[in-house]
Amino acid sequence: MKNLQFDLLQGNLHINHGSILENVFAQELASKNIDLTYYDQKKLGELDFVVQDQNRIHIFEIKSG
Numbered sequence: 001m002k003n004l005q006f007d008l009l010q011g012n013l014h015i016n017h018g019s020i021l022e023n024v025f026a027q028e029l030a031s032k033n034i035d036l037t038y039y040d041q042k043k044l045g046e047l048d049f050v051v052q053d054q055n056r057i058h059i060f061e062i063k064s065g
Contacts, residue, residue, distance in 0.1 A: 017064035
């Protein structure tokens with residue numbers, strides 16, 4: 001597995017920014033005591049976060065571009 005922290009510290013900007021943004025988003029949700037749920041079903045697709053708020057469900061797919 002590639003060491004993303006090392007690449008960042010070395011100034012390598014050719015990294016997967018999406019993974020960094022997913023982590024930032026996860027930290028923000030976790031700081032608000034929101035349970036994190038990830039859905040990955042190869043046939044149907046991937047959702048980065050599914051958050052239930054009272055009677056609503058919010059679906060998030062984080063993109064860097």
